[in-house]
Amino acid sequence: MAWKEMKKNKAKFLIIGAIVFLISLLTFIISGLANGLSQDNVSLIKNMPEGTFYMSEDSDDSHTQSHIDPQKLNETMKEDENAFAFSLQMGALKTESDNQQSVAFLTSTETSLFTRVDSGEVILDSSLKDQGIKVGDQLSSPQFQGTFEVVDFIHNQRFNHSSVAFINQKDFNHMFRTEEFQIIYSPQINEEISGLKAFTKNEFLSTIPSYQAEQMTLNMIVWFLIVISGMLFSIFFYMMNVQKIGMYGILKALGMRTGDLFKMIWSQMGLLTCTSLIASALISQTFQVFAPDTMPYHLPIATTVQLSVVFFVVGFLGSTISGFQIKKIEPLKAIQQGEA
């Protein structure tokens, strides 16, 4: 019966379906952009597997002020063969044509996560390709006497909204006048190392000042969107059903079970939201593939599914609320309203 109604009133249901589709598409795209922006900020860290980050206790929770005692590092790496140390510093690289780019210099001890780089070489995040930088280019840096030769590009390695530049430890130490690494990373979780402060991945992310502030704004945007579009959803379903309250009353007078009416409402709502959500999920995922590289857009399937579930639940609530309205109506009222 629910299906027959949708077939007869195609236009009406198409409009509601289109609204659900557009609203969810909007939410998907915006959260994709928000997510992309935060990804653009710190994808280097985000792409690392879950693990523990250690900084020195006097670091004030800032990696630039952290310095790991080399002896401690040696001990740790002996105990945990997957552990490695790395350091990050903001700086700049300049092409031969005087194009200066701000980058995050990264160096690390040997690890399978990052490729080894020799002294005088650099591996860059692929976003710098769009700036006309090619493999083989010689780049200089105000902090560095010699030049770096670009040997390779890798995808999605950003830190502090800048491209990451992998360099050799020797060059790094020379540039930033340091002998010590800032951070030890271990894929192990919940391990304490005496004299060092441990951070989970999320805790470490929130020590990055730009990340924390930005994340709050982005989360607010996305949640506002979800709440508002969720309300729109339930209002639409509510309106759709309230319009038909007279008819539901007649059906009740004829002896239809309230449960069957609920089933009818739910199946319509379910069909409508499912189709619309699937369509907008597909489009937002396709958009991901075709979005230009410079546009930060990142929408994992998991997020899409989460949002879809939220919308589904909200739509369900909306139609259930109108269902209660129906439960309350007296069949008699419906008959008499029809007469008036």
Added chain:
Amino acid sequence: MSRLQLEEVRKSFINGDTEEEVLKGVNLTLREGEVTALIGASGSGKSTLLTIAAGLQRLSEGRVIFGDQNLPDLSSEQVRKIRAQHFGFVFQNSHLVPFLTVEEQLSMMMDIADMKGIKQYKQTKIKEILDQVGMSHRLTAYPSSLSGGEKQRVAVARAIIHEPKILFADEPTASLDSTRSRHTMELIQQLTKSFDMTTLTVTHDEEMLDYVDCIVKMSDGKIVNA
């Protein structure tokens, strides 16, 4: 033989602070195979009585005996079931479901009444009833394409497709012109006989009394002559 019996039925509505008694002790017996017409001035309580008899609203006092059951004693789910299986309704407006074809309206009513049966049986049954009301040529029409009289005939067909024991009709002809009204009443009378139903109808129209077996006049919440 009596099918439905109302005993000392009273109904009051509370209007603000005042309690208004609309039915003041009504006794009425509806007999099998007969059409009973309720007449009386507007506001005399006819619709109230009909809806109470049909289990569509609760009474304040009294008994409504259907078979060996007293409706006020039953739960609303039990009353719903009786309505679905044993009662048929024709309203002043046909109140057809706008998005169902004539055929689907009837098939829906059979589902509501929990009528078991294979598809083929249902289809034959639907054809049979529509033949009786003279609407079998509009099987796949939607209500919006039917005239008022045609809609009411489909509504009558919907009211009897599940072979109810009692047919309730509150001013079934009020929205029809005189010829169509006569046809509809004639149809109701004829179906009451052929299906051995019991029919209670409310009417304002003296002309329609030609088609009833028993006339009950109400005045101020009481039956004045039965």
